[in-house]
Amino acid sequence: MKTFQKPLTAEEEACYIQNLQKGSSEKAREAREILIERNLRLVAHIAKKYQNVDEDMEDLISIGTIGLIKAVASFDASKGKLSTYASRCIDNELLMLIRSKRKTSKEVSLYEPIGTDKEGNEINLLDIIETEQVDVIDRMELCSDLKKLARLLEKLEGREKEIIFLRYGLETGREVTQREIGERLGISRSYVSRIEKRALGKLKRGFEKES
Template structure:
């Protein structure tokens, strides 16, 4: 991977943001170039994906460019925080377009192994009615871990979407369209939130 330029200091970032607002394309390019390290950092989460690393960086860079173009420091304190979300969203949209079904991607992909070395998926982890307590001890441990992680790892919006999507905490399982109507957002936005939340959780269940 190429060597990236050092990140901007907060003072430099504010100065170039102001210059870009005034129409400076040079300032825009500097903001992009000096944040490419962030793209590479985020792409590392997806290195197990089927896409080539260079392709992932290219897609992530598109997200970075969009972030620079739409960043409003009156609504977000740091460009890097906002850009990280934009980069993630762009990558998630790429993966979603590669799959026929979002639930195939999020629920059935392996996220780790149980104590016997068997692969487990997110569908296994959120299962709430294990048939045999002894046989499914490891699964129950992972389930408890998942519920503990939800408020620690996910935003309140991500928790709400997963709770409704998969019937957690006694909720009725709902479609993305139903959730979108309930939360007054678009179905595609619900899909992005769901995928991003599941990817966050997946990182806490590494393969042995």
């Protein structure tokens, strides 16, 4: 266990956001990495809310980090705080993960039981959505480190990497459906799904290997 770096001050955050949006490519890349790394406490905290929903914590951390990456990429400083916006993006990614695991012929209800809290009380998706967000957490495993995820993404094969970046909007902030990706690449939706699953498996194994 290692302690996360402290969150940025409001002034520091504003400076890095300015560099991200208007600085040179080098400054923008550096600002992006710092904004993500210094907000990893937020990812860890939100992921902990889902630890009783029968999902592996490493999966929750990696998917939550994707939400953070998307938040930084698409954030508009004129519309509020980064932490508030990022919280919604992280929650959205984790909720999509849960829905995809539980998906049947019907949509998942916000009132559908998805687990229990530490006191044994039943919780549902609505409980999680309405939970007040906290910006900090003291400790979480090193596997959530952004630089590790970035290294693992770079190790994916060409088509795997392309599909993951499109699917989760890692560059544009806009998610692309499997069907849209299939049409763009000239392959079937089911083949896109298999490649995506294989790529996520590689990311998970990479986290486990480096932990």
